[in-house]
Amino acid sequence: MIPTFAVVGHPNKGKSSIVATLAEDERILIGPTPGTTRSAHRHTFSIDDQPQYVLVDTPGFQRPRAVLDWLEARSGGASDRQQLVARFVEAHAEDPRFHDECELLRPIIDGAGILYVVDGSKPYGPEYELEMQVLRWTGRPRMALINLIGSGDYVEAWRQALDQYFSIVRVFNAVQADFSRRLALLRAFAELDENWRGALERGVEALTAERRRRLERSAVEIADCLVACLTVTESSALGQDEAQQPLEKKLTRRLQDRIRRREQEARDRVQSLYRHQALAREETAADLLAADIFTREGWELFGLSRAQLLVSGALSGAVAGGGVDVLLGGASLLLGAGIGALVGGAGAWFGSDELAKVKVLGQRLGGRVLWVGPVKVPNFPWVLLGRAVAHHGLVAEQNHARREVISLALTESQNFMDRLPDRLRRELAGLFRKISGGEADGEIRRTLGFLIAEALALEADQAPAGDQRPGGAD
Numbered sequence: 001m002i003p004t005f006a007v008v009g010h011p012n013k014g015k016s017s018i019v020a021t022l023a024e025d026e027r028i029l030i031g032p033t034p035g036t037t038r039s040a041h042r043h044t045f046s047i048d049d050q051p052q053y054v055l056v057d058t059p060g061f062q063r064p065r066a067v068l069d070w071l072e073a074r075s076g077g078a079s080d081r082q083q084l085v086a087r088f089v090e091a092h093a094e095d096p097r098f099h100d101e102c103e104l105l106r107p108i109i110d111g112a113g114i115l116y117v118v119d120g121s122k123p124y125g126p127e128y129e130l131e132m133q134v135l136r137w138t139g140r141p142r143m144a145l146i147n148l149i150g151s152g153d154y155v156e157a158w159r160q161a162l163d164q165y166f167s168i169v170r171v172f173n174a175v176q177a178d179f180s181r182r183l184a185l186l187r188a189f190a191e192l193d194e195n196w197r198g199a200l201e202r203g204v205e206a207l208t209a210e211r212r213r214r215l216e217r218s219a220v221e222i223a224d225c226l227v228a229c230l231t232v233t234e235s236s237a238l239g240q241d242e243a244q245q246p247l248e249k250k251l252t253r254r255l256q257d258r259i260r261r262r263e264q265e266a267r268d269r270v271q272s273l274y275r276h277q278a279l280a281r282e283e284t285a286a287d288l289l290a291a292d293i294f295t296r297e298g299w300e301l302f303g304l305s306r307a308q309l310l311v312s313g314a315l316s317g318a319v320a321g322g323g324v325d326v327l328l329g330g331a332s333l334l335l336g337a338g339i340g341a342l343v344g345g346a347g348a349w350f351g352s353d354e355l356a357k358v359k360v361l362g363q364r365l366g367g368r369v370l371w372v373g374p375v376k377v378p379n380f381p382w383v384l385l386g387r388a389v390a391h392h393g394l395v396a397e398q399n400h401a402r403r404e405v406i407s408l409a410l411t412e413s414q415n416f417m418d419r420l421p422d423r424l425r426r427e428l429a430g431l432f433r434k435i436s437g438g439e440a441d442g443e444i445r446r447t448l449g450f451l452i453a454e455a456l457a458l459e460a461d462q463a464p465a466g467d468q469r470p471g472g473a474d
């Protein structure tokens, strides 16, 4: 049997939140009103179609006193208790008064372990003892999880009470728990029942390997996106007497739109790797990830500072050449004689006003063609990378019980670029130059993927612990 746990407790204590977190399921209904979960639902957590464990979400206890009375009135001693609970469920299967109790007890009778959830931010009260007694009657392995929904702290009182009824008692914050806390909890599950130990230990390993794989796949997605965005161009025929400016504007806009779309596509793919398809990114204006890559704000928040660009060598060609070369980041020679026009002045170094190089190619037969792109501003790949890394960090740590829009503190992303070791920055700069210059073969893409994975891992290691993250209400 796959390790199976029934998540039970009082209504509105975070049972469904815990199931969502552990099953990585963003669709599970979570709500502020008691009675959100009406019937028991099994949620299997699988990796590569291999089931690792099952969590059963259940409605909360409604009438533990009546259940206990029924049981006690019929008990002949400790040895028949388990069967009596099964008889209770049989006898009340059609009784609406005990619908919720039957839903929550049935999976336990069928062999699930018990995860009893309480809210440690509210005081302990004797009414909970009735629930705990009913659970004890089932005779199944039991663990208690102290969730913290509000700001109160009654953990110690709860612990003392829970210790009487549960072999393992843990604090587990359903909504804030990060990956390492999830792993720790799974290890505790392994202690709960000898029969599940092997399966759960393998589950912990599979989950750890899966996490690494997700990071690597994300890096590949981000690398592909960078290559696409650094090489994209737009072109259109330019009539003999047609003014260049309007068409140039139009093509530049098209270029920007394509880059934006490509970036969003990469975001979606990274989120689906982490099973966060529905996670909203752009709902609040203050959300920095929503800051458009082509606005000045988006440009300044991510990416390298001027000093960092110089250190990484990204500007070396530009600085040496001056003038036109400044704009092209040293790549102007590759363009040959076909350049008809360049946009803007030197102010475009670090701004996004003047984005891409523009050239007009004369054609021997019929008319001219106006080209816009690729984007040559030195900071451009760093802005893309900085945003992608910030987004990945949030998604990787995002708990599946947390449904609000993701956002991040300004300093976090900026610090990341500061933390990037010089070596990594230099290697990345070298690759960016090659890619911008039109070299983007399989080898370059692979190397870029590796370097980005390194950057993502660096960020993951330095991510603050779950309960210190900004935006937490607790």
Ligand SMILES: Nc1nc2c(ncn2[C@@H]2O[C@H](COP(=O)(O)OP(=O)(O)OP(=O)(O)O)[C@@H](O)[C@H]2O)c(=O)[nH]1
Residues within 6 Å of the ligand: 010, 011, 012, 013, 014, 015, 016, 017, 018, 029, 030, 031, 032, 033, 034, 035, 036, 037, 038, 058, 059, 060, 147, 148, 149, 150, 173, 174, 175, 176, 473, 474
């Ligand atoms: N801040 C915070 N809120 C939480 C936490 N856990 C649960 N909540 C909130 O508490 C409310 C109840 O959460 P649920 O997971 O739906 O609780 P439940 O026990 O499944 O509730 P029922 O299905 O109604 O019995 C929701 O509004 C959650 O967002 C937590 O750890 N921190």
Ligand SMILES: [Mg+2]
Residues within 6 Å of the ligand: 015, 016, 017, 029, 030, 036, 037, 057, 058, 059
């Ligand atoms: Mg629920």
